Each structure stands twice: as structure tokens, then as C-alpha cells.
Amino acid sequence: MKHIFLTLGLLAVLLAACAAPDLNAPVPTYDTGIDPSTWAKIPAGEFLSGQEAEETLIDYDYEMMVTNVTTSQYTDYLTAALAAGRVKIGQFNGKKALVGYYPGDEFRGVKHEEKIAAGDWILVPLEDPASRFSFDGTKFAPQPGYENHPMTNVTWFGAWAYCGAQNGRLPTELEWEKAARGSMDDRPFPWGEEIAGQVANFYASRDPFEEMSTFGSRTSPVGFYNGQKYGSFQTASNISPYGLYDMAGNVWQWTGNVYEGMHYRFLRGGSKDTYDMDLRIWVRNNATPTYFSPGVGFRCAR
Secondary structure: OHHHHHHHHHHHHHHHHHOOOOOOOOOOOOOOOOOOOOEEEEOOEEEEEOOOOEEEEEOOOEEEEOOOOEHHHHHHHHHHHHHHOOEEEEEEOOEEEEEEEEOOOOOOOOOOOOOOOOEEEEEEEOOOOOOOEEEOOOOEEEOOOOOOOEOOOOOHHHHHHHHHHOOOEOOOHHHHHHHHHOOOOOOOEOOEOOOOOOOOOOOOOOOOOOEOOOOEOOOOOOOOOOOOEEOOEEOOOOOOOOOOOOOOOOOEEEOOOOOOOOOOEEEEOOOOOOOHHHHOOOOEEEEOOOOOOOOEEOOOEO
16 A cells, blocks of 8 residues: 555656646846837848848838847737727626727638728737736736836737837738848858757756756746846857847748638747747738737837
8 A cells, every 4th residue: 555655756756747847937037128118220122031041122221120029018009009099998708808990811711711890909918927027907917027028928919009100010921021030141040040948938948947857838028038137147149140039939920911712810930839940030920910929029110
């Protein structure tokens, strides 16, 4: 009988080690010193796009946010937009959500294409435990410790609405790629040729925001990987040639293209939940515009 008790005790320890981490546990708080309200200018000109490094021209200057939109920035927007009646509380898949108007896409009836009609579409869910904000009925606020983390659990419609409210828009895929890579450079990552856990937040990168026994992942603050040392963790700078942080890792980033005959939207950059190979500049992901995830965020262009 004693042997049975010891076996059950060992089993309990193993099960505890394999249990999902408590992602709502207090998160480490660090000041990165990076201002999320700043924008970087991307000059007109040629660059090398895609895995094959094809010469591509963008013949206009544009700007992109230096970091992903933070939870503080987005919750401030939601509070103001709700008070002004620009967004409202609605439903998505039978659950409470914040919704806003979208003018719709041209529908061509292509096989597998789903119609995106003009009307109210989900911006963010209001009952998802993975969301990093709270809502008291009138005001939105970041969860403590997540103020300067990227806004996540936001749909493409939610990202589109925010950028429009800032007199901007979501970047096109090519705009995003040039901002990440620079001019006439075939580097695979925004910072250069190699990747390591000190330069970006990805699956099993062993950053201070991971639960080490299970590699359960959380986002890191915007601009965290800037060469600064936080406690015992030394980062390397992941800044792109044009001065943008976190263009690879942390969260996937929505882009703005609406392709003919397709309702899917595309994301770039990889995330805290993907392997290092998915952080290469040319890697694409896609989802329906109503998709939201704790590993998806965005930044704006103008």
C-alpha cells in the first residue's frame, strides 16, 4: 500500500509539471524606455521582397508605428469610441463583444469566399479570459502589468477601426515587409542574419515572460528587446533598419490588404507562440477578419 501512495504522489507531481501555466499570474514589469506613440519614416524606393529577394518598388514615402499598438493605447481608444457612439456592445457567436461599423468588401462569389457585408463586425471579445483588459460597462482599462504590452485578442476589424481613428490605416504586406527589412537588403530577420532568445519573443525563447516548466508564453512589453538588461536577462536589439521594434516575434501583426475574391486577411512577423523559423520576414499567416488570439496584434501606417 505504501508503494501505491508513493506512485500516486509521483503521478501528482508529474501532472502538476505538465499542467498549463497560470497566464493570469502577475507579470514582470519593466520600463523599456521606448515611446509607443512615435512613428518611423519609410522612404520611397526599391527593396528586396520575399524569400527570393525580388526587387520591388514602393514609389511613395510612408510612416509606420515604431511599436505595436499597446493595450493602454487601445483601451483609451475603446473608452472614447464607446462614449461617442462609434462602437457599441453587441454579440459574436453568442457571446458579448464590442462591435463597430465596417463598410464591407466587394463579393465576387469565388469558391470558399465568404461575404463581408457592410455592417457591425466584432472588434474585440468582452468575455474571453485571454484578453488583457477589463471593462466596467463604460470604461476599458489594461490589466495591471499589461499597460505597455501589445494589444491582443483584437480582430482585423478592430485593428482597422483603431488605425482609421488615428488618421492612419493598416500597412499593406509590402509596406510591412519593407519596414522590416530595409532597402536592398536580403536579411531574413529585421535585425540581421541570426536569431536567438535574447533578440525576440518566440516559442521556448526562455524570456522572462515564459513559464519555464511548460514554455507557456506571454507577451513582452513593446520595445523590450533593445539591448537593455532587465535583472539577469540581457536583451539584444531587434530594431529594424528604419527603427521599428518587434517586427518579428511577440505578436503576429495584421496587414491591410483586401484581396479580390478572398475574405482572408494576412498577418506577418510570427509571435510568442511560434517557432523561430516563423519569424523570418517573408513568412505569411492568414485568418478570417473576425479571428482574435492572445498572439495577434497590429501596428498602423500612414
